[in-house]
Structures are given as C-alpha cells and as structure tokens.
Amino acid sequence: MLQFIVRRILWAIPVLLAVTFFTFALVRAIPGGPFDFAGDRSLPPSVVANLEAKYHLSDPLWQQFCSYLIGDTVCRPGDDSGRASKGVLLGDLGPSFRYRGRTVNDIIATALPISFQLGMMAMMLGIGIGIPFGVLAALKHNTWIDYSATLVAILGVSVSNVVLGPVLIWFFALKLGWFPVATWAAEPLFSGIADKYIAASEQIPMWVNIIPKPTVDFFMHAALPVFALGTALSATIARMTRGSLLQVIREDYIRTARSKGLRERAVVVRHALKNSLIPVVTILGPMFAGVLTGTFVIELIFAIPGLGRHFVNSIGNRDYPVVLGTTLLYGVAIVIANMLVDITYAWLDPRVRLE
C-alpha cells in the first residue's frame, strides 16, 4: 500500500512536468500578451516594454521556462531586477501579472479554501442523493419510481447551472427570502490562529482557511450554491449507480445470495451494491478533482470568490503564471483523486492488487 502510494507519487512527477511544459507552451502560443489593452486603456509601447522587461517576458522562452521551473537564482544569475522567483519545484508559482503585488500562491491560498468548501459540500450532497436514488431506481426497475427518478436525473444533467442558479436565487432568495442572494460567509474555525496572522499582516496559511466555522450564516449562504452544484452532480451519480446496479443484480451470485436465505436488504447492500460501485467510484475521482478546484459558473452566479473564475479569467488576461498555477493545481488534484480511486478499487474488488 505504502509502496503503491510512493510509486504513484513518483509517477506523478513526469506527468505534472509534462502538464507544466505544455501549458507553458500553449498559453504563450495565444496571440497577445498580458499588457496588451485595447482602446482607452492601451499603454504606450515604452511602458509595455518596461513591464515585459520587469517580468522577463522579453527573455528567450527556454530561459523563461527554466526560471519558472527551477527559479531565478539558477537561470538568471546576477539578475536582481524583480523579485527573485524560487521556481515551481520549490512551490513558488510566481507573481500574477494582472493583480499587482499578489503572487499566484496568495491567490490560490485565498480562493482555493472557498472552492474546496463549496465543492466538498456539493459532493457530499451529490453522493448522498445520487447513490440512494440510483439504488432505488435500479431496485424498482421499470416502475414509475424508476421512470420518475430517471426523468429527474436527466433533468438534473441537462438543466445547466446557468439556468438552475438564477432560478434558485429568484425563488428562494428573492421571492421567499429564505436564503441570502449571494456571496460566501466562511470564517476560519481556528479564528485565533487566523487573527495572529492578520495582526502580523501576513497571508493566512491555507489550512487555517480551509476548515470553516459551522455558523448558521455560513450554511445559509452555502445552501443555494451547494444545492445547485450538488443536484447536478447527484444526477450523474444516480444514473451511473442505477446502470451499474442493474447489471450486477442480474448476476448469478446474486441469485446464489438469495438462495442462501439472505434478507433482500442484505442481498442488495452486501452483495450487489459494493460490486456495482466500481464504475461510480471511477467517475467520482475526476468529478471530485474538478469540483474541489472551483466551478466557474456557480461561483460567478452566486458571487463566490472561489478559484473557478481564475481558471477562466486568467486566460483572457494572458496572466501566464495564474493559468499555469491553476492548471498545475488541477493536475495535482486529478493525480491525487485518481490515486484515491485506485485505492478504493482495491477495497471494493479483491482482484485488484495495488502493486
């Protein structure tokens, strides 16, 4: 097990290096640069040249990549024009071009905890609704229960969050006034620790921000976005669970279990469900990684300052370090999620060996 994890982490290194390389190359292949503004906001060429020089954008690409990867001290010896980057390998994702004075690390440290909280709750809701409904639909196969569950699931998959989000806000926040319209209201659970950093006017470390204080305000603000995101996820999960369970329930060993004289409940839970969860777990991994690192639409509609908007906006802004930083973060999340999926496989199916 430990050996498996270590090997997977070692394997992740070339994968993430490749991700970094291709993102670096692709994002720079897009025409335009970070300081090309149109119309009134356009900068004089001399200013642009100065800015590009400050961020080393006029250097050869190989040198830019080198210093992004392993830091300025190695790749630009004797250069002291800007702040010296330590390089991605040491965890320094560099400065943002658009948000002056903020580093990509700062941006992620502030935005990721919010996306993480939203995503985590949405996943819990999605699994909590999706699996039971999928099981119910499969057990009541071809009855009105199955058809209505399937209908709701298809609606859930096909009604986009762009529609569901505003409808929820209009009805539950504006019409009924049960929930606040937008924004996020998380306070760190360990507020004492956070206060110390604030007093010292330092960046609060990510792990402090990630655990929210379970206040009423927090949950009221979270309710609508979590519902919108969670139901969309649950629809996919329910469809997957139903399809897979329908297959397993027709297997011979389910008949064997019945002939042993097991209660129907035990047949379903102990014999059928665990065998049918493998495809569900397979989709949960990437889904988890995607949702935890931020969802653009939901965060935009509910004005949640999460990471999702940075994924999208940074491309338009040609904010190269932010594009690279968020992509790399997503890559890491995918690698970890898939590793967890594989570990879960081994638990669900003894034929899978972690070697």
Place this chain on the structure above:
Amino acid sequence: MTENENLIEVSDLKMYFPITKGVIFQKKVADVKAVDGVSFTIKKGETLGLVGESGCGKSTTGRAILQLYRPTAGSVKFKDVELTELKGEKLRHMRRNMQMIFQDPYASLNPRMTVGGIVGEPLEVHNIAKGREKRERVQELLRVVGLNPYFVNRYPHEFSGGQRQRIGVARSLALNPDFIVCDEPISALDVSIQAQIVNMLEDLQQEFGLTYLFIAHDLSMVRHISDRIAVMYLGKIVEITDHNTLYEDPKHPYTQALLSAVPIPDPVIEDQRQRIILAGDVPSPIDPPPGCNFSTRCPRVMDICKEVDPTWQDIGENGEEHWVACHLYE
C-alpha cells in the same frame, strides 16, 4: 403417522414470464410459458435427472421449485409443506433445507467475498454458527468437498473452474439441506473435472442422505447419476421413468430422437447408430402449438396430436413406473 416417502411433490407447476408493452401504463401482451404444467415427485434419497434441450424450461423448473421464481400456478410440496404459499421469514427459514448448485462456477460466486465469507454466510444469516465456530465449520466443509481448508481466506478468482464448483457445493452443503437442485453443475467444466464433481456429488449423497434434482443436457452423465429421469420438451415433461428403462426402452418419440443423438464410444456400433433427425425448430414458448407440444416435429405425428393434449399416464409393466404423455400409447 405414516411417513410420506416423497420429499418433493410438484403438481401442475406453471411458470409464465409476462411480456409487457407500454412505458407508463404497462399491459401484458403475452406470456413466455417457460414451464407449462409439470408434475413429478422425488423420493427421499433419490436423484431425479431432468434432461431436455436448451430453453426447454429445465432451469426454470429448478428455480421455481426453490421459489427463486414465484411460480405462476401449481403446487410444490416439500415434506408436505406447500412452498408456494410461504413468504418472507418462513420462506427464508425453509431455505435451510433446500439448496442449489449453480451452473456457472465463474458467475455464481461473489467476486469480492472470500471463500470463508461465501461458504460461511449462510451459517451466519441462519444463526447457526459465528466467529471461530463458523470458521471451523467452513474448514470442515472445504475438507468434505476435497479442498484445502486453508483456502478460507482466498478469493474465488484464485481458483480453477472445478475448484470453484467445489466451493459452490460446499456453500450449498453448509446448512445441511435435505434437497439440492443441481442446475447443470458440470456443463461449464472440463470433461476430466466433470467426472470428479459427479463422483463427489454421489459420495456426498451417500454420506449425508441427500436428495437431488439433477438438471443436465449431457445424457450419459445423467444416466450415470440418476435413479429416475424426466425428459422435458418446451415447458412440459414428456416422459419419466427409471434410468435404465429410459435408455433401453424409450417410449416418447422425442425421447427416442434425443437418445439417438448420444454418441456411442464404440466405433463399430457407432457406425450403425441410426439418428432420428428432427425437422424444424422448437416452437416459441410464447405461442406453443395446440395439442401436443411436440406435434410440429414428431416423426410419428397423428391427426389427434395437433388437437388434443396427450394425457399423462403410467404405462409401466411389472409394477414399474413409466409415465409418458403421448397419444401413441393411449
């Protein structure tokens, strides 16, 4: 109190599977008549062979007897208890006495349970043994079926087909049943392994006084293991008699055709073997022909066969039972 020597009494058992149409309002448009009125008895300690070609309803009969399917009509009595009326907990408790060995040893064992879990689970759900006691019982069962008792912690995929079928047999024996339905227990196995399993089943029958319903399509294997044999065609039993009588003096034209297809392991006699080749296909069980089900293919068909169902009668001589459903003998 007189003891009934019949362990199983099946009378006029019918198992229809509905074919439905419509998405929200389902209406039944037809039935697949998988089993259409079969009657037979199995005596205590006896093996009744059930043969017939694929799709004739052999397995369905076996499952309907054990109430793995709820029969559409008819009665199944086990030790004079009417099984078709049992429900829920009572049926669950009844399952201790009747078990099944399944056809496909690759599909019938849950891949994510250990051998100990598979064989021991019945002991636990019926509150017979737990923990250490259960483990010892499982090991004993493995020994009985000729497996190494240390296999308890292994998973089904680590075994060969024959070993898996032995696990299936151990599982079915766990509750000390009186009656076991063997649903083609050997047809998925290599020929060399088939003999091992059949011999084991015979030994177990002697040792534990088991009663078998042995479903198969391998005719020579059935003759070897069975005391009596029932021949099934399109959801109905056409002939039941002693295993030797059936092979030496088959009465029903279908039985005769079926037996003529058995190869004889002697090249001289094999060359002289006259095969009765049946014309056409088995009719659909959704819409069986009127009269005798076999009338569409029977080489000795008469006019009456196409109109009137033949009666199920005993034509045996010298006190020997020989039941057949054919107009030729009326």
